[in-house]
Amino acid sequence: MGNITRRAFIKFAGLTSFVLLTGFPKLGYGKEFISNNFFDTPVGRQRINLIKARQAGQYKDDIIMREKFKMAASHENPMIKKFYSEFAHHPLSEISEALLHTHYKARV
Amino acid sequence: MVRKVKTFKGDGGVPNDTGTYRKGELRGIIKIDQETCVGCDTCRTVCPAGAVKGSVGEKHSIDVDRCINCGQCLLNCPFGAIEQMSFVDHVIEKLKDKKTKVVAIIAPAVRVAIAEEFGAEPGTLTVGRLWAALKTAGFDIYENNFAADQTILEEGTELLARVAAHSGLKELPVELWGKKIVLEVEEFKHKPLPQFTSCCPAWVRYAEIYYPKVLPNISSCKSPQQMAGATAKTYGAKDVWKVKPENIFTVGVMPCTAKIFEASRPEFDSAGRFLKISGMRDVDAVLTTRDLAEVFRKLNINPMKLPEERQPKDFMQYTGGATIFGVSGGVMEAAVRFAFHVLSGLEPKAMSPQWDFEDVRGYRHPVVSATIPVPLKADYKKAFKTDQLNIKVCVVNGIGPDGAHLKPVIEDVVAGKSPYHFIEVMTCPGGCINGGGQPCHPVELSLWEKFLYALAGSAKK
């Protein structure tokens, strides 16, 4: 490969490949290369079928829980009812606040 | 075919506050292997937090202080150069210890993906077999879906309280299971609308680093994983399993690498504080979906050979609303189902399409928004002075490349112009089903890119 370094080569070829694949860049080189919509990026497009398949599985589970176990909404879970009647009393109770709620902290 | 992801052994958290990490938190969960990285730049283009440094042709690296641990870079690196911190050996050790009750907290998205690690098609639903495999390995089970139901009760009620307070109400009667409680909602005036969901720890960290102004908008609810840990060691230990809380070792099994970080947040020792036991964590270790598959392989268990039947009891019971937490729009739909019940007083049959709120579902739109009309029952009609509440909701389906999906939505909130009551944010596009801890399907390169990198490989370093 003569005198060019690997890095310079990839940089040049990467730019060329981008132009070949997508036509001339609309916004120039840099951050703007990134599409604003993940699902329209080269990687995003490859993920759609996987997302669809797993999503279908998840909604199938929704149907099973509703059809076989008759539970669609969260308050219909008998164990939830038990948890509140035996222990936490009601949502936003003192026990709930102590165990199920939290706070956030700026990290700057 | 899924590819194996390289892991390295997890250690303790940082000894002192440093950068954007607090004492005890795990730092550097996701790492780029400098030997393997070829500088293709894919990781930088998918990172939601702008945390990846480097440009085409250079070795890339992660700025840990900006990183929110989502693992999207790892999932999408075409060269398998990105590694994950793992606690597999740690958990196996605990499973061998007969004194310890090891409880697996299994997230919804794990059940639609783990089968892929054993050769099945993506989306194969694995519930009964997963439970059976976990029991064979020596785990007890706390469905994170049960915790998702807890989350909805808490977060849904919190939303109603905020809406009521901002509609000028002083108190809000809530009827659940035929019992009426009256919530004082005046203090919720200080909690602004819209309310954001809080179940995605990468999003929470994103807000803490980049948009601290919206922290009061984020629901105060812990994520389901942390609710599960705190409940298991209190109510679970005392009333359900009748064991000592100190002898319980909770293991989050998550589609997510950010959950590994979340469990190490210093405030998540609430069961210990509640019971006055010092040094006890709510969640002791977190495994990704891939890690759990590794545990099964190491113990010679193949869940796909076990029967797919379910007999849920105790903390294994969950609703349809809970299981859709795994997909983008799911938390929103579950919350709306609950709010619909409380506000209207209606109780449709389980299979009724009245429980389906399809407008909030989405798999390829970066942002989904909808207005959901909810009829009010008699006493709310009077209190809210209207027959129907129009709940305005928004679902951010992935924070997007360098925040691109989320930023416009959040800028509106900061400017006080947001039209919504409730906003769901999932860091990973598609939701947790596409999380950074899920089985990893290689990204295909174009022929030209393959040629390019093969050629580059033979070039001088």
Ligand code: SF4
């Ligand atoms: S995607 Fe992988 S190979 Fe490409 S730059 Fe990032 S770490 Fe390196």
Ligand code: SF4
């Ligand atoms: S993609 Fe996620 S894990 Fe990777 S560097 Fe960015 S924030 Fe960190």
Ligand code: SF4
């Ligand atoms: S969307 Fe789900 S998998 Fe992704 S970071 Fe958030 S909680 Fe984790």
